[in-house]
Amino acid sequence: MAPRPFYEEAFGGWFGRVAARYQISVATLWEMSASETMPALGTAGWIPFPPISQTALHRHAVLARLDDHMLSYIQTPPEWITDRRCLAYCFRCLVLNDVDVSAPRWKREWLQPAAEFCRVHRTLLETVPASVFRRSDHFEAALRAISRYRTTSKLSAYRRLR
């Protein structure tokens, strides 16, 4: 059974979670479930997933047993689809999903090109290189890459202190 999307989640994040559930890549999941070509992805891969067609949306909704409205609600606004070098997000919000702690999810609001602050924690957002998503097959792989990136950045900050 496919995981359900959260209201504040980005479509790409949800789609990446579904791919992780079946241990396949986002591209393979799209090929298996939609009857049209996947929209072209930018530098940040599938996380800012371009808005999908009504037909594809309906098909994914049927397969995931959701109504079309839910998937339509979490689409990425077209004006947010820009090529980026890095992506902003709040690590605490990512891993502490208050609706379901066992399900980290990528908030749609982080994809706003001007996103800077976490409204929940009132802190500056952290960033990860956009390539994290471009190089990850699915959401779990991206989470692992984000952890590795955080560890490496902390280590190098520590080395600079010594």
Ligand SMILES: [Zn+2]
């Ligand atoms: Zn936060």
